[in-house]
Amino acid sequence: MKKLKRIMALMLASTLLMTGITGCAFGKNSTSNAIVAIIEGEKIPESLYRIYLWYTQQYFEQISGPTIWNMQIEGQNTSDLAKQRALESTILSVVAAKKAEELGVQVTKDQEKAAKENAEKFVKNNSEIIETYHFGEKDIEKFLLATDLVSLVEEKLGQNYMPQEAEITKFIEDNKGIYEQVTATHVLLKTTDDASNELPENEKAKKLAQAEEVLQKALNGEDLSKLATTYSDDAGSLNQADGTPDGQYTFRRGKMVKEFEEAAFAGKDGQVWPELVKTAYGYHIIKTDAHIPADEEVMRNEFISASKREFTNNEFNTMISNAQVEKTELYEEINIINATEETIETDSASKE
Incomplete structure (x- = not known):
């Protein structure tokens, strides 16, 4: 083939x-x-x-x-x-x-x-x-x-x-997890510069302290999207053209970095992940907004x-x-x- x-x-x-x-x-x-x-x-x-x-x-x-x-x-x-x-x-x-x-x-x-x-x-x-x-x-x-x-x-x-219908059914049952989506909001405090180089240690320490502050605010009930507007270094998730709230993404498995994806999918709807999530980009504060079940009709087609x-x-x-x-x-x-x-x-x- x-x-x-x-x-x-x-x-x-x-x-x-x-x-x-x-x-x-x-x-x-x-x-x-x-x-x-x-x-x-x-x-x-x-x-x-x-x-x-x-x-x-x-x-x-x-x-x-x-x-x-x-x-x-x-x-x-x-x-x-x-x-x-x-x-x-x-x-x-x-x-x-x-x-x-x-x-x-x-x-x-x-x-x-x-x-x-x-x-x-x-x-x-x-x-x-x-x-x-x-x-x-x-x-x-x-x-x-x-x-x-x-x-x-x-x-x-x-x-x-x-x-055959049996083939279609088996594919759907075996792959629902791949097609499941999650909507999550996050704040990113970057520990790298625009060229993806690591920041100096003192700068990374400041980012960590700020990330811990934002995490605490989110755990205390402050709106994470508003916190993203104020603090997030993820420019791609701010002022989105389709009106999506700042910091929010909807995605399937395999579309985000592993650590971010695992926390977003493992979290409960409406709850902030209780710890900072460290990735190659920096520190994330993540709230799982909603799990979206696999659309079986999409999978079928x-x-x-x-x-x-x-x-x-x-x-x-x-x-x-x-x-x-x-x-x-x-x-x-x-x-x-x-x-x-x-x-x-x-x-x-x-x-x-």
């Missing part, structure tokens, strides 16, 4: 392609309508494959920068892996198109129009890429329509799948959505694995070009 998620990230995030990336140096590559691969009987010309490869290169470099081409991932040279990922994306576009015919789904006229307009815009704004990498407007248009069609097939496949995604991913993986693919000699000869315009050979000699 992880492999397909990477493919889908390339295929479905096509808006990145239209953002006007310019000035990328790929070196001069001879491209043509020569065949790179035959997928399910469909001949894939070099120019179409190259847009998948170019886009895969962009994706890889976004993750780790241009130096990624000097690394190995999953036991492969990254250049070999990028070529394989680009080929898998191309395979996905072919098998998804065939599946779309079976399911009776097709791109809309509006999607066709948008793909054409975006392809034209890309060519106009990125002449250097077109010149150096040698894929054309029609290739871009096909690429964009393929991403749309994959998305439509994914949606249709998901509509035809529903996890999230589990169903995740199950549908897993099902469609598995379906796509199976289609890709079962596809008849014949790579030509040209595929083996194609190289990755890194940011310094140095060709990274992808044949066996480069692995020695």
Whole structure:
């Protein structure tokens, strides 16, 4: 599934392609309508494959920068892996198109129009890429329509799948604690500066004394939100745009630092935690305002959505694995070009 998620990230995030990336140096590559691969009987010309490869290169470099081409991932040279990922994306576009015919789904006229307009815009704004990498407007248009069609097939496949009720019930019962929320108000006396450096010991001692004073005020019944307005160093919880009282947060488990979370969830509704809570940020005075039970309907919907995604991913993986693919000699000869315009050979000699 992880492999397909990477493919889908390339295929479905096509808006990145239209953002006007310019000035990328790929070196001069001879491209043509020569065949790179035959997928399910469909001949894939070099120019179409190259847009998948170019886009895969962009994706890889976004993750780790241009130096990624000097690394190995999953036991492969990254250049070999990028070529394989680009080929898998191309395979996905072919098998998804065939599946779309079976399911009776097709791109809309509006999607066709948008793909054409975006392809034209890309060519106009990125002449250097077109010149150096040698894929054309029609290739871009096909690429964009393929991403749309994959998305439509994914949606249709998901509509035809529903996890069993027993699975849903088990997920809800096993994960209620994760989905439970708590609303808590706090005052923070920071023991670090804005750069997260520890304050001098004398300054930390003053913060501790002030925190103990605020804790005592809160235990004596003073409004902790008003105390937050006066004393708290947590700027993010003050003057909140949605009108939430100063110092107050509502959150699930795993969203706050451990010590803060434990005290907030362990506290009783309406009561101030009787001790200062020390975290990496400083000293907290915490009041648990309310525990909010897990919303089982939200859990149900999230589990169903995740199950549908897993099902469609598995379906796509199976289609890709079962596809008849014949790579030509040209595929083996194609190289990755890194940011310094140095060709990274992808044949066996480069692995020695």
